[in-house]
Amino acid sequence: MAASTPIPPTIYLGTFVHSKSLSELEICDQGAIGVDSAGVIKFVERDVVRVEDVKAKHWEWKDAEVVRVEDGFFFPGFIDTHTHASQHANTGLFGKTTLLSWLSTYTFPMEASLESLTKALTIYTNFVSRTLSHGTTTCAYYGTIHRFSTNLLADICLERGQRALVGRVCMDTDLSPEYYRDTSVESAIEESAASIDYIRSIDPEGAIVRPIITPRFAPSCSASCLAALGALAQETAAHIQTHISENKPEIELVASLFPASTSYADVYDTAGLLTPRTILAHAVHLTPAEVQLVAARGAKISHCPASNTALTSGCAPVRDLLNAGIAVGLGTDVSGGFSPSILEECRQAIWVSRFVAMASSDAAKLSTEEALYLATRGGAAVVGLESKVGGFDVGMEFDAQMVRLGSVSEGGDQKGEFEAGPVDVFGFETTDEKVQKWVYSGDDRNTVAVWVRGRLVHRTGRYVK
Ligand SMILES: O=c1[nH]c(=O)c2nc[nH]c2[nH]1
Ligand SMILES: [Zn+2]
Numbered sequence: 001m002a003a004s005t006p007i008p009p010t011i012y013l014g015t016f017v018h019s020k021s022l023s024e025l026e027i028c029d030q031g032a033i034g035v036d037s038a039g040v041i042k043f044v045e046r047d048v049v050r051v052e053d054v055k056a057k058h059w060e061w062k063d064a065e066v067v068r069v070e071d072g073f074f075f076p077g078f079i080d081t082h083t084h085a086s087q088h089a090n091t092g093l094f095g096k097t098t099l100l101s102w103l104s105t106y107t108f109p110m111e112a113s114l115e116s117l118t119k120a121l122t123i124y125t126n127f128v129s130r131t132l133s134h135g136t137t138t139c140a141y142y143g144t145i146h147r148f149s150t151n152l153l154a155d156i157c158l159e160r161g162q163r164a165l166v167g168r169v170c171m172d173t174d175l176s177p178e179y180y181r182d183t184s185v186e187s188a189i190e191e192s193a194a195s196i197d198y199i200r201s202i203d204p205e206g207a208i209v210r211p212i213i214t215p216r217f218a219p220s221c222s223a224s225c226l227a228a229l230g231a232l233a234q235e236t237a238a239h240i241q242t243h244i245s246e247n248k249p250e251i252e253l254v255a256s257l258f259p260a261s262t263s264y265a266d267v268y269d270t271a272g273l274l275t276p277r278t279i280l281a282h283a284v285h286l287t288p289a290e291v292q293l294v295a296a297r298g299a300k301i302s303h304c305p306a307s308n309t310a311l312t313s314g315c316a317p318v319r320d321l322l323n324a325g326i327a328v329g330l331g332t333d334v335s336g337g338f339s340p341s342i343l344e345e346c347r348q349a350i351w352v353s354r355f356v357a358m359a360s361s362d363a364a365k366l367s368t369e370e371a372l373y374l375a376t377r378g379g380a381a382v383v384g385l386e387s388k389v390g391g392f393d394v395g396m397e398f399d400a401q402m403v404r405l406g407s408v409s410e411g412g413d414q415k416g417e418f419e420a421g422p423v424d425v426f427g428f429e430t431t432d433e434k435v436q437k438w439v440y441s442g443d444d445r446n447t448v449a450v451w452v453r454g455r456l457v458h459r460t461g462r463y464v465k
Contacts, residue, residue, distance in 0.1 A: 007037050007454045009061060012400070013051055014069035017435055018076050018391040019373040022322070027431045033074070034061055035398040039454030044392055067465050069402050073431065076391055077137025077399035077450060078342035079379025082241065082281040082302035082331025084142040085153055086111045086120075086169075088127040090335040099247045099311050102336070104177070111144045111169070112180035120149035121156075127340065128153075128160050131332075132458040134341040135401035135447040138163035140241055140279055140302070140331070140383055142214055145169050145182060147191045147198075154199045154209045161457040163399070165239055165383060167214030168195040170229060175220045185225045189232055196236055207453070210239065212279075217243035218254045218267045230272025239277045239384065241302075242268065245290070246282040247313040265290035274299045279382055281331055282307075283321065284314040291324045300327040300382040303374065305348035307336030315352045318374075319364045329379030330371075342379075346371035346439055368439050402449040403442070404462055405434055420462070421445030 012033040020026045032045040032054045045054055055062045090110050094102055114120045131139055139157075141164055143150030150168040157164035170192055172182040182188035196211040203209045213233050215221045221229070233240050245251055245264050254264045261267045265286065268274045276298035283301045286294065294301070303316050321328050330345040331337070337345070346368075353366040366374075380390030389399040406420035407427065414420055423437050423446060438446060450458040 005455075007039060009037055009064040010035050010454065011051060011054060011061060011064050011066050012069070012074055012398075013048065013054075013066055015073035015431055016075070016392055017073045017431070019369070019377050022373045022378075023367065023369050025369050025372065025432075025435065027435070029431055031074075033392055033398070034058060034064070035454045037454075039397050039452075041392060041394055041396050041398055044394055065465075067402075070404070070464075071407055071425070072402065072404035072446070073435070074392070074400050075135070075403050076376040077389065077401055077452065078135045078375050079329055079383060079385075079390065080131060080136045080139045080332050080342055081279055081300075081329035081379045081382040082140055082304055083131070083334045083337070083340070085124050085127045086114050086142060086144045087335035088130070088340070089123050091340070092338050093335065094310050094338075097311065099250055099313060099336075100253075102311055106335070108177055108180050112177075114144045114149050115146045117149055117152060120146075120152055124149075124153045124156050127334075128156050128162055129458075130340045132160065132162055132450055133447065134343065134444045135450055136162070136340070136342055137399040137401075137450060137452045137457075138379070138383060138385065138389060140165040140212060141167065142241070143168055145171065145180065145191070147195045150195050151198045154202060154211075158202055158209050161208065161452045161455050163385070163389070163452055164209050165212040165241070166199055166209055167212040167241055168192050169214050169216050170225060171216040171220035172222050172225045173220050181220075182225070185222065185228050188225055189228050192229070193232060193236070196238055211236075212239040212241050214240075215242045215273065217250070218264065219250065219257060223258065223271070226267070226271035226273060233275065233277070234272060237277075239279065240273055240275060241279040241281070242273065244268070244280040244283050245285045246308070247311070248285060251285060263287060263290050263293075265293045269293060269297065277384060281333060282313065282316065284308055284316045291320065291326070295324045295326050300329070302331035302333075302382060303328055303349060304331040304333035304337055304345075305352040306338055306345060307331075307333035309348065309352065310338055311336050315356050317356055317360075317364065318349065318353060318366060319356070327378060327381035328374055329382035330374050341444065342375045343439065343442055346375050349374060368436050372439065398451055398454045400451050401447045402463065403438060403446050404448045405438060405442070405446060
């Protein structure tokens with residue numbers, strides 16, 4: 001369906017599941033969600049016996065389309081608060097490197113090659129399709145330093161209907177090779193400002209795509225570049241994304257590059273880059289004083305557990321960040337992370353929290369419910385969309401996925417074909433148990449349809465209305 005095709009008012013009927021709070025899911029087995037032609041949720045009914053009763057109550061919806069979910073549930077679309085579309089073709093390639101060697105071995109050469117618009121078109125189109133197929137309805141993307149291929153990424157997101165924050169990467173120091181860096185602070189700012197203008201020109205209201213100012217991380221930006229980006233953020237009111245405190249050698253490098261700063265977080269704060277619109281990826285090794293500073297500035301954190309394990313960066317203390325009142329979401333951080341799936345990231349967040357717990361206390365453990373909250377409402381707060389997406393509340397926009405699970409016939413065979421996916425449901429599970437099974441063993445085969453603002457943006461052969 002093209003972006004401009006009108007959406008018929010639709011009633012989504014059947015089980016829906018979403019977060020009520022950090023620790024609690026609402027599971028409604030007989031629900032009806034009314035979504036108007038602008039993609040806005042107009043009513044949510046619980047205890048629905050027949051669709052006719054819903055239509056009788058909301059008489060102006062008598063001609064609405066009905067989409068029913070069977071063998072599963074509607075769930076809010078996932079929010080990926082940090083990933084690199086430009087590294088997708090490197091997914092799975094990290095060997096035994098750690099952050100700084102990984103950047104020079106794998107990452108800079110791949111990103112540099114995306115100056116080619118033809119290559120960028122292929123990789124970006126593929127990645128946007130891939131993330132949508134995993135139920136990601138909003139994504140905060142790093143592009144590359146190339147303005148035109150970054151703009152192309154924004155075009156693709158808009159065309160495919162995926163909500164996105166799209167950032168042209170800035171880096172002007174000799175940490176990056178000569179063939180892949182900004183040649184001056186002035187050109188970094190000009191190119192970034194031009195990319196912001198372009199993205200705002202294709203979607204003036206920022207309904208689907210918005211720009212995001214993207215200093216790669218402190219070691220690859222000079223103090224004057226960081227300060228100029230802070231000023232640009234203030235001037236344009238754009239979001240900001242960067243990396244912070246991912247691994248220990250990186251932190252030592254920052255201390256040596258910015259001797260006047262009291263901490264890594266202070267480097268960004270001095271440059272005016274710690275704001276309520278800032279997304280900080282990783283935050284694995286923040287000191288208590290830095291946690292307080294990030295919280296005081298209202299900056300947000302993207303937790304990227306798969307990447308932190310792959311690059312042996314460390315285990316982020318998510319419970320401490322949450323207890324400090326910081327908004328936390330999940331990030332796939334491809335290709336430091338090895339998967340484009342936020343469902344995978346939920347599992348990884350849960351596993352990593354177990355490792356933190358083994359070294360501290362049980363309070364560090366994240367529950368399945370908490371991981372799903374970070375994947376949806378938590379992520380929405382990180383990207384500044386908490387009043388619009390992340391749950392099925394009246395007035396929110398309908399960003400959702402239809403999850404269908406496999407069912408097992410008597411005798412043990414899976415009903416239907418292989419596409420039913422890896423989750424075996426025997427028929428005696430509660431909906432809560434089905435959700436847990438999906439989190440631990442589901443994958444993109446279970447996400448059979450995806451909507452953004454009520455528009456169908458992805459479907460598989462198992463999607464039936
Ligand atoms: O996980 C990461 N991915 C990157 O591309 C990057 N650049 C700086 N720091 C980084 N961390
Ligand atoms: Zn990253």
